[in-house]
Amino acid sequence: MTRRVMNLGHIVAQNGRRLAAHPAFIWGDLTLSWADLDAEVSALAAGLRARGIGKGDRILVHSKNCDAMFVSMFATFRIGAVWVPTNFRLLPDEVAYLSTSSGAKAFLCHGDFSDHAAAVAKAAPAPEFTWRIGPGAFGEDEVGAVIARHRGERVADVAVEHDDPCWFFFTSGTTGRSKAAVLTHGQMGFVITNHLCDLVPGTTEADCSLVVAPLSHGAGVHQLMLAARGAASILLPTERFDIDEAWRLIARHRVTSLFTVPTILKMLVEHPAVEQHDHSSLRYVIYAGAPMYREDQKRALATLGSVLVQYFGLGEVTGNITVLPPSLHFVEDGPHARVGSCGYARTAMQVNALSPARMAQTYFAKAASAATRAVIQITDMKIANPNPDFFSYTMSKHALASTIAMLAKGARTPQDRVYGIAPGAILASHDQSEDETELSHRMNLLGRKTGADEIARAALFLATGTLASGQSLFIDSGQHLLDQPRDVIWLARELAAAERSA
Structure with missing residues (x-):
């Protein structure tokens, strides 16, 4: 075949x-x-x-x-x-x-x-x-x-x-x-079809998109997908993110779609230029890469109308996991509003949360060593200190954590051991500035930065099989012992903004 x-x-x-x-392709005075x-x-x-x-x-x-x-x-x-x-x-x-x-x-x-x-x-x-x-x-x-x-x-x-x-x-x-x-x-052929089906249905050569992010990453995938339908890609004239120019180009070219992230979308919506230029041509404003504040989401919907599309995924599958289309974005809260949701599984995709457990079971069934056979699952301190941000991520980590005890109790031999490591904030997340990263990494009980080397040492210790199977180690400088209402990304951002305005 x-x-x-x-x-x-x-x-x-x-x-x-x-x-x-x-x-x-349109870039300043150049049109191809x-x-x-x-x-x-x-x-x-x-x-x-x-x-x-x-x-x-x-x-x-x-x-x-x-x-x-x-x-x-x-x-x-x-x-x-x-x-x-x-x-x-x-x-x-x-x-x-x-x-x-x-x-x-x-x-x-x-x-x-x-x-x-x-x-x-x-x-x-x-x-x-x-x-x-x-x-x-x-x-x-x-x-x-x-x-x-x-x-x-x-x-x-x-x-x-x-x-x-x-x-x-x-x-x-x-x-x-x-x-x-x-x-x-072959994979990208599927991605193009999936994106056209779930993110920008009905797109034709009559559409066009403004590029506000580097073509080297997700924006490149978005433009590749639009090219498959003959839609034009329009670049900002310089690498500087000029919001007034962005809205001017949207009005001039009757732009129908944008690919962006929540922070950039927030900047676009809050800038005075949004009221000075016609943006009625927009049909799809796609955001990905991170969750969006509910209040920011409401403002974007009130300003732009029912055009928001959220998708969730990983670089390895270019976002093809879930989608929250315009029809499931609501300005008003209520039982119908999907607050905190990342939507439903994309076309021809099936969400599989069983893989880590199946991999552990297969390892124990086939590992030849007569010594300790250890599986170490990486969870997150959010399993003890949850908050509503990164909802689907946190949900998946709770599911993974539950498999640790179940696999440990179901082990066939004493040599089969299952552990968990639950890290806290260690490396920069998403689009954090250096100041925000420094602040967020110290938002723990000890007020110190946790090092990646500490995770490595914990893994080496667990691999010896000294600890009873089914246990998890929190490597987070005590962050899991706190009660934080938001993810530290947002807490640090609010604190940094308050310090700048003081």
């Missing part, structure tokens, strides 16, 4: 034929039609191929949002290579780490990041070549010049199978070094 699937680069080729003159974009994708693909890049090779891209970054995604897909975009706010040594860990063969780097280019060049192993994006003084070539030289060359989509990788989707690094989820052509 064939495992052949559509190469994601075909999205642009198809639109180039079907919607040749229709806008595909789908025919223009398809030609640029083929030209860059031809240049990369001439430089020795082929199927399976990794192309590291460190850039602000721009046309070259957008083109690089589809050009990479077209030749069967793997797109490895980074967050442009990362430090040079962090990008160098991503280069070596991904095995990058080529590096496309924005001209503003010469220090990053130098760090990557010194890495071992280093990419075979660096091409600059835009003005600058480094790199063996410039992406725009490569496209110009190869303009008119036609590159066909390389044949790909379901599990052929297309994108190394790096996490934000809040739990240590960034880790890459390997996204494949």
